[in-house]
Amino acid sequence: TQLLEQSPQFLSIQEGENLTVYCNSSSVFSSLQWYRQEPGEGPVLLVTVVTGGEVKKLKRLTFQFGDARKDSSLHITAAQPGDTGLYLCAGAGPGTYKYIFGTGTRLKVLA
Amino acid sequence: NAGVTQTPKFQVLKTGQSMTLQCAQDMNHEYMSWYRQDPGMGLRLIHYSVGAGITDQGEVPNGYNVSRSTTEDFPLRLLSAAPSQTSVYFCASSYSRTSGSANEQFFGPGTRLTVL
Numbered sequence A: 001t002q003l004l005e006q007s008p009q010f011l012s013i014q015e016g017e018n019l020t021v022y023c024n025s026s027s028v029f030s031s032l033q034w035y036r037q038e039p040g041e042g043p044v045l046l047v048t049v050v051t052g053g054e055v056k057k058l059k060r061l062t063f064q065f066g067d068a069r070k071d072s073s074l075h076i077t078a079a080q081p082g083d084t085g086l087y088l089c090a091g092a093g094p095g096t097y098k099y100i101f102g103t104g105t106r107l108k109v110l111a
Numbered sequence B: 001n002a003g004v005t006q007t008p009k010f011q012v013l014k015t016g017q018s019m020t021l022q023c024a025q026d027m028n029h030e031y032m033s034w035y036r037q038d039p040g041m042g043l044r045l046i047h048y049s050v051g052a053g054i055t056d057q058g059e060v061p062n063g064y065n066v067s068r069s070t071t072e073d074f075p076l077r078l079l080s081a082a083p084s085q086t087s088v089y090f091c092a093s094s095y096s097r098t099s100g101s102a103n104e105q106f107f108g109p110g111t112r113l114t115v116l
Helices: none
Strands: A005-007 A010-014 A019-024 A031-037 A044-049 A055-058 A061-065 A071-076 A085-092 A099-101 A105-110 B004-007 B010-013 B019-025 B031-037 B043-051 B054-057 B064-066 B076-078 B087-094 B111-115
Touching: A005 A085, A010 A019, A019 A105, A031 A061, A031 A071, A044 A055, A044 A061, A071 A085, A099 B043, B004 B087, B010 B019, B019 B031, B019 B087, B043 B064
Parallel strands: A010 A105, B010 B111
Antiparallel strands: A005 A019, A019 A071, A031 A044, A031 A085, A055 A061, A061 A071, A085 A099, A085 A105, B004 B019, B019 B076, B031 B043, B031 B087, B043 B054, B064 B076, B087 B111
C-alpha cells in the first residue's frame, strides 16, 4: 500500500519567516502534486512535479521532487498571512489510477 | 463553466438511512473520483471512474456505491448510513484517464455529512 507522509502536521509562524514542508514515501511515484485547501472549500492545485530532481517555483513557493521520485518538499520564503491553509501532497503510482493524498500540513501565518 | 458541482452542501442522516450525494462536471473530463476527508486523515479515495460505464474501488469503498452512466455525472450512494461515515465528501474530476497521470484534479466544494 502506497502512503504519503507529511511533516510537520501543524506549523504556526510569524509573517516574514521561511518554512519547509515535507512529503515522504517508501514508494516511487510517477508524479507528485501539491494542493492548497482553504476552509470550507475543495483543494486547489499549486504545482505538479514529474521528473526526479525537478525544481519548480511559483512566486515565493519552491517545490522539489526527490531524485528517486519518492519524496517532495515545499519551501515558502517570507511567508504571508495569505499563505495560511492546509497543504496537501498527492500522487498516483506508476500504472495505477488511484490517487493518494498525504495527511496534510496545516499552516498558519500570523501578521 | 460551473466546474465541479456537488449537492447537497450539508446533510444530516440517521443511522440506517440511505442517500445519494450528487456530483456533476461540465468540463468533459473522463476521470472522476470521490474522496472523504476526516480530521488528521487527509483525503481518502472511495471510488473512481475512468469513463462512462467504468468504475473501480479506491482505498475505503465499503458502505458506498457508485455508477457512471454519463461523462458528466458521478453520484455516490450510501446504502445504510453509519456514524463512521460522518465526514466531508469531495468529488473531483480530471481530463486524463492515463494511469499514473499528472493531470490536475478539479474539486467540488464538498458535502458535509453527519450521521447520528
